[in-house]
Amino acid sequence: MRQVVLCLHGIGAPQRELEPGEAPYWISEELFHETVERVAAAAGKVDVRFTFDDGNASDVEIGGTALARAGHRAEMFLLTDRIDSPGSVGRAGIAELLRQGHCIGSHGAAHRDWTALSQDEVPREIRDPKRILAGITGQPVEAAAIPFGRYDRKVLARLVEGGFTRVYSSDGGPWRQGQRPVPRTSLTGTMTGEDIDRILHGPDPLARRLRRKAARAYKRLV
Secondary structure (H helix, E strand, C coil): CEEEEEEECEECCCCCCCCCCCHHHEECHHHHHHHHHHHHHCCCCEEEEEEEECCECHHHHHHHHHHHHCCCCCEEEECHHHCCCCCECCHHHHHHHHHCCCEEEECCCCCCCHHHCCHHHHHHHHHHHHHHHHHHHCCCCCEEECHHHCCCHHHHHHHHHCCCCEEECCCCCCCCCCCCCECCEECCCCCCHHHHHHHHHCCCCHHHHHHHHHHHHHHHHC
């Protein structure tokens, strides 16, 4: 069975000032609900998992609530520096996501590029958020989503050393059991329902598959 991991960021109108480059990854409520419907229609043909990055307030207000109602368990990757800040998930929101059956993972502290971290910055961005989130949730935090999808050998090694057992990239395309990091496909605001179907069902053009494979290999070498 084809396996696909979707990566969402914000849904609806942002409730905070966006960083440069964030806006394209915010999608409408209509596209989100259509995606959930198309995933339901693909049941039995495609194994689909939902993930959310950045810890936006819409994770709780729209995404988590709708997915729980539809029987999905999503992984929510939070930035610890944004917890309880306007427009972002707060501690009460984390409790609600857990109550809904979702899982909390780490996206770091300040939305930094992990390939650019100095050795002294590693604890704050990779190790400390894991500890902070575990303290808030009362549960082990075992999953991490790599900011911006940027990683190399060093980043992957640091995540292993940090005790993360599940690591997600933004490489796109379907994933295979045992693949690390797990590739995700990000939804963008310009997508249509037909685009969602192509993500879910394929086929993926050969040239795109080869580009993805080459990109993953290069990231592991540098």
